[in-house]
Amino acid sequence: MLEIRHLRTLLALTEAGTxxxxxxxxxxxxxxxxxxxxxxxxxxxxAMVKRHGQSVKLTEPGQRxxxxxxxxxxEVRTAERDLTKLVGKPAGTLRIVLxxxxxxxxxxxxxxxxxxxxxxxxxxxxxxxxxxxxxxLADNKTDLVIGSENKPRRGIVYHPLFRFEVLAVMxxxxxxxxxxxxxxxxxxxxxxxxxxxxxxxxxxxxxxxxPAKIHPRRRTTELTVAILQLVASxxxxxxxxxxxxxxxxxxxxxxxRRIGKSGLWSNLYGATTGEVARLPFVRDFLETARRECxxxxxxxxxxx
Amino acid sequence: MLEIRHLRTLLALTEAGTxxxxxxxxxxxxxxxxxxxxxxxxxxxxAMVKRHGQSVKLTEPGQRxxxxxxxxxxEVRTAERDLTKLVGKPAGTLRIVLxxxxxxxxxxxxxxxxxxxxxxxxxxxxxxxxxxxxxxLADNKTDLVIGSENKPRRGIVYHPLFRFEVLAVMxxxxxxxxxxxxxxxxxxxxxxxxxxxxxxxxxxxxxxxxPAKIHPRRRTTELTVAILQLVASxxxxxxxxxxxxxxxxxxxxxxxRRIGKSGLWSNLYGATTGEVARLPFVRDFLETARRECxxxxxxxxxxx
DNA sequence: AATATATCATGAGCCGTATTCATAATCTTT
DNA sequence: AAAGATTATGAATACGGCTCATGATATATT
Numbered sequence: 001m002l003e004i005r006h007l008r009t010l011l012a013l014t015e016a017g018t019x020x021x022x023x024x025x026x027x028x029x030x031x032x033x034x035x036x037x038x039x040x041x042x043x044x045x046x047a048m049v050k051r052h053g054q055s056v057k058l059t060e061p062g063q064r065x066x067x068x069x070x071x072x073x074x075e076v077r078t079a080e081r082d083l084t085k086l087v088g089k090p091a092g093t094l095r096i097v098l099x100x101x102x103x104x105x106x107x108x109x110x111x112x113x114x115x116x117x118x119x120x121x122x123x124x125x126x127x128x129x130x131x132x133x134x135x136x137l138a139d140n141k142t143d144l145v146i147g148s149e150n151k152p153r154r155g156i157v158y159h160p161l162f163r164f165e166v167l168a169v170m171x172x173x174x175x176x177x178x179x180x181x182x183x184x185x186x187x188x189x190x191x192x193x194x195x196x197x198x199x200x201x202x203x204x205x206x207x208x209x210x211p212a213k214i215h216p217r218r219r220t221t222e223l224t225v226a227i228l229q230l231v232a233s234x235x236x237x238x239x240x241x242x243x244x245x246x247x248x249x250x251x252x253x254x255x256x257r258r259i260g261k262s263g264l265w266s267n268l269y270g271a272t273t274g275e276v277a278r279l280p281f282v283r284d285f286l287e288t289a290r291r292e293c294x295x296x297x298x299x300x301x302x303x304x
Numbered sequence: 305m306l307e308i309r310h311l312r313t314l315l316a317l318t319e320a321g322t323x324x325x326x327x328x329x330x331x332x333x334x335x336x337x338x339x340x341x342x343x344x345x346x347x348x349x350x351a352m353v354k355r356h357g358q359s360v361k362l363t364e365p366g367q368r369x370x371x372x373x374x375x376x377x378x379e380v381r382t383a384e385r386d387l388t389k390l391v392g393k394p395a396g397t398l399r400i401v402l403x404x405x406x407x408x409x410x411x412x413x414x415x416x417x418x419x420x421x422x423x424x425x426x427x428x429x430x431x432x433x434x435x436x437x438x439x440x441l442a443d444n445k446t447d448l449v450i451g452s453e454n455k456p457r458r459g460i461v462y463h464p465l466f467r468f469e470v471l472a473v474m475x476x477x478x479x480x481x482x483x484x485x486x487x488x489x490x491x492x493x494x495x496x497x498x499x500x501x502x503x504x505x506x507x508x509x510x511x512x513x514x515p516a517k518i519h520p521r522r523r524t525t526e527l528t529v530a531i532l533q534l535v536a537s538x539x540x541x542x543x544x545x546x547x548x549x550x551x552x553x554x555x556x557x558x559x560x561r562r563i564g565k566s567g568l569w570s571n572l573y574g575a576t577t578g579e580v581a582r583l584p585f586v587r588d589f590l591e592t593a594r595r596e597c598x599x600x601x602x603x604x605x606x607x608x
Numbered sequence: 609a610a611t612a613t614a615t616c617a618t619g620a621g622c623c624g625t626a627t628t629c630a631t632a633a634t635c636t637t638t
Numbered sequence: 639a640a641a642g643a644t645t646a647t648g649a650a651t652a653c654g655g656c657t658c659a660t661g662a663t664a665t666a667t668t
Contacts, residue, residue, distance in 0.1 A: 004308055
């Protein structure tokens with residue numbers, strides 16, 4: 001018999017593209033989803049998915065159920081919102097810690113949208129630096145940590161947000177402009193312009209330069225626009241998310257190049273405790289964030 | 305976590321008015337529903353029902369979930385209809401046996417409505433008489449039996465449709481017109497006008513007259529209008545459902561009186577095998593029937 | 609009032625079933 | 639060809655929903 005859990009699975013499946021990744025999203029095993037799908041198909045007597053080489057595509061009946069899932073989940077979400085309003089609970093709080101500095105750029109509009117739906121929830125953005133943000137969750141010092149870490153820890157659940165590429169940003173007339181993609185060595189003689197955060201928090205350094213034992217000079221500044229301005233005026237190069245710089249590139253203000261042959265990619269997760277993950281407004285926040293980011297940010301893909 | 309089964313339960317609850325009767329509808333025990341409700345209330349932190357004396361009323365949050373349930377179940381129904389169309393199964397058949405003769409009157413419009421939704425389903429109304437209609441289900445001679453029996457039998461599930469009152473219909477100038485309600489003895493000297501069916505199939509005889517050892521003369525005819533015409537022209541009295549005669553009474557063509565102090569009531573059920581009950585179009589047919597009857601027929605109440 | 613007859617609530621235990629685990633099968637990539 | 643990644647499947651496990659039995663409470667009946 002059809003249950004909401006099946007709808008959730010199908011939704012995750014369209015978004016993730018494979019059963020395994022869909023399974024992560026709904027916090028189940030790949031096997032569980034496989035069984036669920038089989039049960040669904042047995043019940044309706046149709047194939048819901050058709051494996052298309054590596055990935056899985058939904059059949060027409062599957063699509064139909066996804067449509068159902070979307071409307072149903074939407075209805076459920078608003079109903080649950082109404083419920084918590086009816087309960088008149090003393091208005092929750094949602095304290096957010098950002099590990100990823102650029103995230104400010106997309107988070108602000110999300111927070112505005114969220115505030116309209118949940119005016120009674122107090123939003124609190126903690127932007128100071130913490131050596132170990134995930135520890136704050138367990139200590140109940142914060143409710144949600146947004147970052148790229150997803151190492152399993154007991155009591156913590158990760159909610160995949162999206163995946164994006166980090167590009168090297170250079171002035172339009174840079175000596176490396178001809179290269180299709182940059183290697184670690186290319187950064188050796190450059191000045192790297194970054195946010196004022198520790199090295200381990202900068203993907204380019206942690207995952208590319210440090211392994212290659214390359215330590216370029218660094219210069220820091222707070223705002224993304226300031227970084228771009230410094231780059232444009234040839235004070236150095238930077239590494240920024242594709243969606244954050246698209247406008248500047250399109251406008252010809254700077255140029256962007258891939259880092260490494262297959263690019264430097266980063267996954268974003270929202271991390272919460274299991275308890276917090278159950279709160280309707282938290283689920284709604286995460287859902288809103290995912291939806292809006294996929295809709296508004298260019299070059300954003302599902303978490304892999 | 306909210307699942308469709310909870311929504312089904314809440315819907316049944318509003319319609320049935322008590323937990324026990326709601327339980328019958330969803331084919332579970334009263335205890336199961338009680339636990340479900342408790343789980344729901346624990347999850348959302350609100351009471352969903354408030355006991356109001358004998359019966360149970362839904363609280364505002366409960367109402368909100370019922371609204372959700374209605375839309376969701378509606379969406380699910382149409383999605384499942386679309387699915388079976390997509391599957392392109394060789395079009396099912398729905399063979400219906402009517403135990404209750406008057407049911408023709410409300411069944412026709414239902415069948416028309418149903419045909420529009422499920423043009424590929426072949427409808428077949430078997431109106432001949434069968435000594436034991438429920439046996440036809442097990443023999444796969446029919447798919448749905450509509451009648452007032454609901455004695456538990458293995459392999460057969462009953463789907464409550466509605467409850468109505470059987471009234472005594474008399475000419476406007478009948479000698480008993482002054483009585484508020486009639487007793488069994490009042491029928492002793494009357495001619496009873498009925499459909500041409502065995503005595504056991506006539507509620508008035510089986511449940512009122514036979515126990516009182518009263519055997520009035522009988523005269524039979526096929527059509528409801530013919531019965532009413534005979535009554536109006538003083539050839540006898542009849543016992544017919546309240547909703548079937550309302551227009552004739554309002555028009556002053558005949559008069560109607562209650563039978564016994566608290567009236568003679570009849571429950572209608574659709575009976576199917578468990579297997580058939582799972583077919584989407586069968587579920588849709590029963591759901592349509594219930595909905596339409598409650599909307600269109602006067603004096604119809606939920607099954608008790 | 610007292611009894612009978614409904615109803616719902618609740619805890620214990622069972623049973624069903626969804627999930628996981630382990631492994632085979634299949635397809636892609638290097 | 640081998641490695642890697644993905645899905646399918648059967649068996650075992652574990653969780654949770656359901657039933658059963660019973661008590662509590664309210665409403666009708668005498």
